[in-house]
Amino acid sequence: MKIFKILAAAGLALATVIGAANAEMKIRIGTEGAYPPFNFKDASGELKGFDVDIAKALCAEMKAECSFVAQDWDGIIPALLAKKYDAIIASMSITEERKKKVDFTEKYYSTPAKFIVDKKGGISDVSADALKGKNIGAQGSTIHANFLEDVYKSSTIKLYKTQDEANADLASGRLDAILADSAVLLEWLKTKDGGCCKFTGPGFNDPKYFGVGAGIAVRKGETDLAASFNKAIKAIRANGVYKKINDKYFPFDVY
Amino acid sequence: MDMELLIKYGPKMFDGLLVTLQLVSVSLLLGGVLSLPIATMRLSSNKFFRGISYAYVYFFRGSPLIAQLFLVYFGAGQLRPFLQDVGLWGFFRDAWYCTIFVFSLNTAAYQAEILRGGIQAIHIGQREAAKSMGLGPFVTFFKVILPQALISSLRPYGNEVILMIKGSAIASVVTIFDLMGATKLAFSRTFDFEIYLIAALIYLVVVEIIRFIWDKMDRRLTRHLRPLSDQ
Numbered sequence: 176m177k178i179f180k181i182l183a184a185a186g187l188a189l190a191t192v193i194g195a196a197n198a199e200m201k202i203r204i205g206t207e208g209a210y211p212p213f214n215f216k217d218a219s220g221e222l223k224g225f226d227v228d229i230a231k232a233l234c235a236e237m238k239a240e241c242s243f244v245a246q247d248w249d250g251i252i253p254a255l256l257a258k259k260y261d262a263i264i265a266s267m268s269i270t271e272e273r274k275k276k277v278d279f280t281e282k283y284y285s286t287p288a289k290f291i292v293d294k295k296g297g298i299s300d301v302s303a304d305a306l307k308g309k310n311i312g313a314q315g316s317t318i319h320a321n322f323l324e325d326v327y328k329s330s331t332i333k334l335y336k337t338q339d340e341a342n343a344d345l346a347s348g349r350l351d352a353i354l355a356d357s358a359v360l361l362e363w364l365k366t367k368d369g370g371c372c373k374f375t376g377p378g379f380n381d382p383k384y385f386g387v388g389a390g391i392a393v394r395k396g397e398t399d400l401a402a403s404f405n406k407a408i409k410a411i412r413a414n415g416v417y418k419k420i421n422d423k424y425f426p427f428d429v430y
Numbered sequence: 431m432d433m434e435l436l437i438k439y440g441p442k443m444f445d446g447l448l449v450t451l452q453l454v455s456v457s458l459l460l461g462g463v464l465s466l467p468i469a470t471m472r473l474s475s476n477k478f479f480r481g482i483s484y485a486y487v488y489f490f491r492g493s494p495l496i497a498q499l500f501l502v503y504f505g506a507g508q509l510r511p512f513l514q515d516v517g518l519w520g521f522f523r524d525a526w527y528c529t530i531f532v533f534s535l536n537t538a539a540y541q542a543e544i545l546r547g548g549i550q551a552i553h554i555g556q557r558e559a560a561k562s563m564g565l566g567p568f569v570t571f572f573k574v575i576l577p578q579a580l581i582s583s584l585r586p587y588g589n590e591v592i593l594m595i596k597g598s599a600i601a602s603v604v605t606i607f608d609l610m611g612a613t614k615l616a617f618s619r620t621f622d623f624e625i626y627l628i629a630a631l632i633y634l635v636v637v638e639i640i641r642f643i644w645d646k647m648d649r650r651l652t653r654h655l656r657p658l659s660d661q
Contacts, residue, residue: 252621276621315615315618321618324615333525333605334605336603340504343504343508346507347506347508347510348523349523
């Protein structure tokens with residue numbers, strides 16, 4: 176009988192070793208899925224976009240097994256804190272306000288914010304004075320919304336659950352202008368509905384409001400995870416994977 | 431609770447509460463006016479009128495309020511050229527009017543059903559008595575049937591008011607800064623869940639006030655129905 180015991184123990188030990196070797200890091204990633212071209216759902220409901228491709232590339236680099244969770248934007252940080260997932264890769268700008276609640280990696284891209292207006296509306300000056308009394312739209316819970324709320328006090332600010340809803344209201348004429356990420360707006364301006372409208376004014380990137388680019392958010396204190404993401408971001412920047420994904424979506428470098 | 435938070439967002443939430451109350455009272459009033467013809471049609475012997483009001487009530491009670499609001503708000507946005515032609519775009523351009531429009535139509539359907547139930551609960555003898563007194567159908571309805579129907583409808587009306595107060599939080603999805611909209615804004619800047627707790631408490635207090643007023647009204651209006659010892 177002794178031989179059985181030894182065999183059983185050996186088998187158990189072996190299983191443990193193999194198990195450990197196979198136990199890749201498992202990471203659940205939260206994203207919005209309503210922010211084309213960075214993250215969106217295709218016709219079959221699958222998550223696609225720049226953020227998703229970058230996330231997959233980072234996971235491959237980290238040899239981690241990643242799964243995705245789609246979460247409405249205004250609940251995306253609370254859901255991270257509630258451990259519904261482990262990291263947010265959803266074009267989230269790294270701002271001081273958010274750093275009070277979550278930790279960020281280094282940026283993985285950075286594009287300025289811009290206004291778009293109706294082509295026929297005749298707005299070319301987008302200073303706070305010039306837009307006095309106008310209806311300006313933005314997605315709620317974003318840097319753009321915060322910036323408008325603080326700086327464009329004499330305009331009427333309208334906040335939407337998704338960027339698409341704000342876009343629809345600019346196209347229909349309810350809004351006079353929208354402030355959002357320029358790469359996101361560029362994608363919409365190319366569509367049929369977006370034909371109504373054009374960019375105007377400068378790009379905004381005051382770090383006080385707009386942060387220092389989009390980073391990956393993790394729960395406070397999860398420094399190991401943030402560090403491995405940082406390492407992976409450097410690696411895909413160096414080995415050309417990043418550029419390939421970049422070129423798939425944008426005619427310019429978004430880093 | 432963070433005092434700084436309260437000072438910064440307290441006034442905004444108070445403004446939001448006023449918006450909520452305004453939205454609900456205007457909608458309830460318009461819906462109430464609208465509910466009278468709908469309820470009358472529901473009780474009509476004419477098949478056509480009955481069918482129309484049945485379909486109306488069926489639609490507005492059978493689909494979610496948020497879907498109705500989205501349909502009108504974003505639907506109107508898509509139909510802008512047409513609405514401009516008929517001169518209605520000025521109305522539907524405004525999120526506030528869209529919301530009042532949908533809320534009024536929605537509560538009209540519920541109020542019509544409350545009213546119908548109230549009217550049907552009046553004993554046939556009341557009509558017969560009115561007729562034997564030589565009252566016409568118009569006077570019978572407004573002076574005999576309706577006042578009694580409203581008494582038995584009071585409680586369900588109270589429920590509808592409370593449902594509307596809570597349901598009005600939906601207005602925040604079409605850019606209106608009602609109590610819920612202001613709460614969301616505050617939350618987006620702070621990620622402090624206490625904000626939602628405070629909002630919930632404010633709704634609770636408003637509902638409790640309504641409940642209290644309704645209780646008083648009910649006791650007063652039904653005092654003739656209670657035994658003398660209970661008055």
